[in-house]
Amino acid sequence: MKLWQEYLRPNSISEAVQALTSSPGQACVIAGGTDLLLDIQQGRHSNVHTLVDITSIPELNQLEVRRDLLYIGATVSLNRIASSPLAIEHAQALAEASRLIGGPQVRNVATLGGNVAHALPAADGTIAMMSLDTQVLVASQENIREVPLQKMFLGAGKTALSTGKELIAGFCIPLRKKNQASAFKRIMRSQGIALPIINLSAWLQREGDRIVDLRIAAGPAGATPRRIASVEDLLRGNTIKDGLISDAVCELLDQIQFRTSPQRATAEYRHHLVKLLLVDTLLEAWDRAG
Amino acid sequence: MENILNLNVNGTNYELPIIPGETLADLLRYRLNLTGTKIGCNEAECGACTVVIDSEPVLSCIYPAERAQGKNIVTIEGLAKQDNKGIHLHPLQEAFVTHGAVQCGFCIPGQIMTSYALLEQNQTPTSQEIRYALKDTLCRCAGYPSIESAIQAAADSLRTGQPVAPVELSIAENKNRVIGQIQVRPDAVEKVTGKAIFTDDLKFKDMLFAAAKRAGVPHAILRHLDIGRAKDLPGVISILTAQDIPGDVYHGLVIPDWPSMVGVGERIRYVGDTVAIVAAETQEIAREALYLIEAEYDELPVVSDPVQAHKPNAPVLHKNGNLLKHIKVRKGDVEEGFNIADVILEHTFYTSMTDHAFIEPECSIAVPRLDGRMEIYVGSQIPYADREQVARALGWPDERVRVIGQLMGGGFGGKEDIMGQIHCALLANATGRPVKLLFDRHESLLVHPKRHATRIRVKLGARRDGHLTAVETELYGDTGAYASLGEKVMTRATTHSAGPYEVPNVWADCYAMYTNNPPAGAFRGFGVLQSAFAVESMMDMLAEKLKMDPVELRRLNALQVGSITNTGQVLRESVGLTECMDKVRDEMIRRAGPNPFLPNLTVEDGLRNGKLVRAWGFAAAYKNTGLGGGAPDKSGAEVELYPDGSLEVRTSAAELGQGLVTVLQMVVAEEMNVNAQNVRVLIMDTDLTPDGGPTTASRQTYVTGNAARLAARSLKQAITSTLAEKYDLAPGHVKFIEGLAQVGEKTIPLGSVVADMQASGQAARALVEYWAPETKPLGQAGDMHFAFSFAAQAAEVEVNTQTGEVRVLQVISANDVGRAINPLGLQGQVEGGLMMGLGHALTENFIVEEGIVVTDRLARYRIPSITHTPQITSFIVEHPTQEGPYGAKGVGEIVSIPTVPSITNAIYNAVGVRVDRLPVDQEVLLWEIKNKNG
Numbered sequence A: 001m002k003l004w005q006e007y008l009r010p011n012s013i014s015e016a017v018q019a020l021t022s023s024p025g026q027a028c029v030i031a032g033g034t035d036l037l038l039d040i041q042q043g044r045h046s047n048v049h050t051l052v053d054i055t056s057i058p059e060l061n062q063l064e065v066r067r068d069l070l071y072i073g074a075t076v077s078l079n080r081i082a083s084s085p086l087a088i089e090h091a092q093a094l095a096e097a098s099r100l101i102g103g104p105q106v107r108n109v110a111t112l113g114g115n116v117a118h119a120l121p122a123a124d125g126t127i128a129m130m131s132l133d134t135q136v137l138v139a140s141q142e143n144i145r146e147v148p149l150q151k152m153f154l155g156a157g158k159t160a161l162s163t164g165k166e167l168i169a170g171f172c173i174p175l176r177k178k179n180q181a182s183a184f185k186r187i188m189r190s191q192g193i194a195l196p197i198i199n200l201s202a203w204l205q206r207e208g209d210r211i212v213d214l215r216i217a218a219g220p221a222g223a224t225p226r227r228i229a230s231v232e233d234l235l236r237g238n239t240i241k242d243g244l245i246s247d248a249v250c251e252l253l254d255q256i257q258f259r260t261s262p263q264r265a266t267a268e269y270r271h272h273l274v275k276l277l278l279v280d281t282l283l284e285a286w287d288r289a290g
Numbered sequence B: 001m002e003n004i005l006n007l008n009v010n011g012t013n014y015e016l017p018i019i020p021g022e023t024l025a026d027l028l029r030y031r032l033n034l035t036g037t038k039i040g041c042n043e044a045e046c047g048a049c050t051v052v053i054d055s056e057p058v059l060s061c062i063y064p065a066e067r068a069q070g071k072n073i074v075t076i077e078g079l080a081k082q083d084n085k086g087i088h089l090h091p092l093q094e095a096f097v098t099h100g101a102v103q104c105g106f107c108i109p110g111q112i113m114t115s116y117a118l119l120e121q122n123q124t125p126t127s128q129e130i131r132y133a134l135k136d137t138l139c140r141c142a143g144y145p146s147i148e149s150a151i152q153a154a155a156d157s158l159r160t161g162q163p164v165a166p167v168e169l170s171i172a173e174n175k176n177r178v179i180g181q182i183q184v185r186p187d188a189v190e191k192v193t194g195k196a197i198f199t200d201d202l203k204f205k206d207m208l209f210a211a212a213k214r215a216g217v218p219h220a221i222l223r224h225l226d227i228g229r230a231k232d233l234p235g236v237i238s239i240l241t242a243q244d245i246p247g248d249v250y251h252g253l254v255i256p257d258w259p260s261m262v263g264v265g266e267r268i269r270y271v272g273d274t275v276a277i278v279a280a281e282t283q284e285i286a287r288e289a290l291y292l293i294e295a296e297y298d299e300l301p302v303v304s305d306p307v308q309a310h311k312p313n314a315p316v317l318h319k320n321g322n323l324l325k326h327i328k329v330r331k332g333d334v335e336e337g338f339n340i341a342d343v344i345l346e347h348t349f350y351t352s353m354t355d356h357a358f359i360e361p362e363c364s365i366a367v368p369r370l371d372g373r374m375e376i377y378v379g380s381q382i383p384y385a386d387r388e389q390v391a392r393a394l395g396w397p398d399e400r401v402r403v404i405g406q407l408m409g410g411g412f413g414g415k416e417d418i419m420g421q422i423h424c425a426l427l428a429n430a431t432g433r434p435v436k437l438l439f440d441r442h443e444s445l446l447v448h449p450k451r452h453a454t455r456i457r458v459k460l461g462a463r464r465d466g467h468l469t470a471v472e473t474e475l476y477g478d479t480g481a482y483a484s485l486g487e488k489v490m491t492r493a494t495t496h497s498a499g500p501y502e503v504p505n506v507w508a509d510c511y512a513m514y515t516n517n518p519p520a521g522a523f524r525g526f527g528v529l530q531s532a533f534a535v536e537s538m539m540d541m542l543a544e545k546l547k548m549d550p551v552e553l554r555r556l557n558a559l560q561v562g563s564i565t566n567t568g569q570v571l572r573e574s575v576g577l578t579e580c581m582d583k584v585r586d587e588m589i590r591r592a593g594p595n596p597f598l599p600n601l602t603v604e605d606g607l608r609n610g611k612l613v614r615a616w617g618f619a620a621a622y623k624n625t626g627l628g629g630g631a632p633d634k635s636g637a638e639v640e641l642y643p644d645g646s647l648e649v650r651t652s653a654a655e656l657g658q659g660l661v662t663v664l665q666m667v668v669a670e671e672m673n674v675n676a677q678n679v680r681v682l683i684m685d686t687d688l689t690p691d692g693g694p695t696t697a698s699r700q701t702y703v704t705g706n707a708a709r710l711a712a713r714s715l716k717q718a719i720t721s722t723l724a725e726k727y728d729l730a731p732g733h734v735k736f737i738e739g740l741a742q743v744g745e746k747t748i749p750l751g752s753v754v755a756d757m758q759a760s761g762q763a764a765r766a767l768v769e770y771w772a773p774e775t776k777p778l779g780q781a782g783d784m785h786f787a788f789s790f791a792a793q794a795a796e797v798e799v800n801t802q803t804g805e806v807r808v809l810q811v812i813s814a815n816d817v818g819r820a821i822n823p824l825g826l827q828g829q830v831e832g833g834l835m836m837g838l839g840h841a842l843t844e845n846f847i848v849e850e851g852i853v854v855t856d857r858l859a860r861y862r863i864p865s866i867t868h869t870p871q872i873t874s875f876i877v878e879h880p881t882q883e884g885p886y887g888a889k890g891v892g893e894i895v896s897i898p899t900v901p902s903i904t905n906a907i908y909n910a911v912g913v914r915v916d917r918l919p920v921d922q923e924v925l926l927w928e929i930k931n932k933n934g
């Protein structure tokens, strides 16, 4: 079976959306293809007629500051993000996560748009952006709408994109202000697939020795990538020293619905690790925010 | 829509019609014939397919060809420059050659292209940067340290314009001209330029593509099979089922119990069993046809482990039951031995199945010839056994089949059994056209034999002073659905199960059991890797119990000249075990101080990073060279002199990357006193090269090395007498000096003798069939093996006590190999063997649940990458064996055997947790650490 019948390389968002809607068979966006082509090859994806390659659309390849936002086009490669001074300055958690994905060959083609659209609960780029207050720019034939990243996910592998009609154009992340910083960490297993047992991203703003605001995301914690709002609430306003990993925080973390994945990790192990990662990552962000 | 693809490859512009669904790798390989770009996995895991597009390395196996529109692509073929002065290698290519980074060569194009992209951007890469860049470019021969040093040398050369610095390798003083010197592989240049041809790179006119329909169920009776719809698919030329096999249905290396195809009403014994085979005009059509073949099964209860298989009520898989073999070793009186012991320890260990994961998946091509013969092109470890098995399936005499062995992208024992050879021969016979059968990675993982998963119970008895009084072991080996080499592997596991020690009383029982798992067969270490893990863990437990130093305890019991092994063999020579231990211990103490086995807390800053605890661990090992056990062990080699003065050595011993070709070249060069470059090596062609026997049991340097040496000697004698006669001198006046023959005062070019010999009706060649010293079957005392190699190793690990993660930081290894024929090749074997052991300890776990393979993609089966590579220090210990060529004995396996227990012993020393199940599971380790600390 051929992996695809028709391969299109539109030069603009509207051409791309047009191509998606007018395909005679199933049409699918392809960015890096590092998830999609393997899914097709290995029979995890229904047959595709048309692949719409969005990597030659200039707008989707921009990485720049737009007013008070960092704009990262959906097809900017993970390698570019990992080494971009802008990304490191304003979205350090994301740059760190990008650096950890695959090897250089994969990162040269893999994109953030693909990482988000594939919608795995522990995708590293996605988890990093979850803590960065990211807005997703979703383009359709009619318009471009903004969707908060956490609203993008409906279930494992399912996004709020209207398939065959919409695509992700890019992401907007607020620029970093004084005393703000972020960090990303993950723990891998020596055997088996190269997805983290658990990853965690933290953003915070400090004032003196208090955390005045923070955002934490971790995966895989349920079917979709998610923030750990209860812990954020508990820690907000606290000093970094006391209460960081208080009993109360532990209790909240214990409530997270971690899964046991056979041959990978038990829920218990994940609970143990998430506490370590939380402290580790928060301290890292705290130091950076100073 | 554009219908034409414009792209530039290595400076040449191409305009090509678009083929929907084509990847860049396929375009390069099959349309442009740039076959240097390799496919190892087709799933973005191995990096073998790396090419550079607009200065960036990418994986061509998941790069749509159409995306390359307008792009500049550099492949491995584009790096070297050719002009009228010859070929000028890129410094990276040159460094890979001279630093010994090339072994089987299959991964090398990917390694070089990834490094090329790195050096284009960074001419002063640190070790860390190199490791970061090569993180996902896998080498199963695992010469990662050599790869790294080659990249450094190339970077220096590019930056300074100076020639590539030679490899730094200390070599022992020696009186030989060629033997013991650093020698570059004869095929290295082809391998770094992408010119090396592997089976899948071959093309034949009118070639068809085959695919095999696998059962997919582990235990069943095939009830119904319908190939009708598949036959109707346009492009399908032939579909065969069991009833179409003209000759024997069963094949097998020792016991023919493995059906090439399972017929209706017959038993399916594992998921990889074949029910039908297809030949079609394209690969795609062949694979599509598989979906149209309808097979129905009556599923049966699954036998999933060897202990279950041995139970009286277990389903019976073969007509003689589930017990392939009960293997027994008996020495002295164990009961008495335990009676006189001051301490007795007993523990049970479990090892996992593992996969060879050679980067080149299996491929065979059958080509029917007009004279009625069949040629098989395949990378096989035993060409003559392939010939016999293919001939039997066709119902032909052996001579009608010719196996033409191809370069092998790694074997490690996994290319000994028949895989596609019979299937493509049957299809070629049925269609009259050449047929290629290429496995994809998924099929390779499902079908070929694995390393035996084992359960090993060890009971040790010792005196207070440390002397072992008795060892009792009981092993259960999972040999899977078919025998393969299971009996031999488990025999080796059993005879070696008391470790490299002289033990007065030994009792070992092994049950090699059939199950519904993929078959288990040969794999570097051949059973000894498993039993060494068990017994070497026990030795450390004993040392702790006796409050003795673990090295001292081992030294006290170590085999030495004069010792009697478990099987009653007196070791008369060549036992360098104690020297190996001393070398490793001294170096370890030099680095770590007097207490290397005590935990060393490296980081402790609250929760952050957890606590990282380091410690060293130690282990020793031995491994037979050669088949042994009474099996006739022989090899043939032929050496011929040509009029231009060059020589050729021919044998069908197999080269799988281990460096045998270099060894043969050097042996002949040494004997004939010529430069190694003057010797060509022709191997693995059953028409042109004499049988070299199987390439297994670390036997080829010894057995075929000897055959080549004796053939060269015999040729030399023939030349000497020809010249002595011609010039009327005593033979003592004829000497061989650097490609010249000196006859009395006269020197003449060696090649000119060919004509003289021909004139006297003699061919300028000599064929020798070498028989290794006779061995005795197990149970009959005497020499069960004609030589053993010995090793000791120490590993330093770092355990994160908060996460359970383990890293290996350094390894010191000493191997008694008799004699290092080629230090450069040996270095690659040491690095690679050690990394394989490290993989088995930490990263590799082939998981089968109820007969279903879970790890059916490379993404799920992790082999070590450059990022896992510790700092490796290697000592070569040379206790020559008299009969071996220049004293050499086996190398290939011994190097990987002590690695696993040296790592697990180090883990114990660091955190007090005894690992008794492989691979080390970080989560389990963490909970045990927590339990210990309350």
Ligand SMILES: Cc1cc2nc3c(=O)[nH]c(=O)nc-3n(C[C@H](O)[C@H](O)[C@H](O)COP(=O)(O)OP(=O)(O)OC[C@H]3O[C@@H](n4cnc5c(N)ncnc54)[C@H](O)[C@@H]3O)c2cc1C
Pocket (backbone or CB within 6 Å): A028, A029, A030, A031, A032, A033, A034, A035, A036, A037, A054, A074, A075, A100, A101, A102, A103, A106, A109, A110, A111, A112, A113, A114, A115, A116, A117, A118, A122, A123, A124, A125, A161, A166, A167, A168, A169, A194, A195, A196, B043, B044, B045, B136
């Ligand atoms: C060896 C290897 C290692 C990996 N390691 C990691 C890892 O450590 N961590 C990790 O998180 N991931 C990892 N991945 C997964 C993968 O590389 C990432 O998820 C990557 O970011 C996907 O991006 P892509 O551009 O390749 O997506 P594609 O494969 O092109 O697309 C993925 C999906 O998203 C859709 N899509 C893509 N772009 C858009 C868009 N702009 N708008 C709408 N839909 C879109 C596609 O239709 C498809 O359904 C690894 C992959 C490989 C092969």
Ligand code: FES
Pocket (backbone or CB within 6 Å): B038, B039, B040, B041, B042, B043, B044, B045, B046, B047, B048, B049, B050, B059, B060, B061, B062
């Ligand atoms: S073949 Fe492309 S990564 Fe393995």
Ligand code: FES
Pocket (backbone or CB within 6 Å): B101, B102, B103, B104, B105, B106, B107, B108, B138, B139, B140, B141, B142, B359, B409, B410, B657
């Ligand atoms: S040389 Fe790298 S896989 Fe063999």
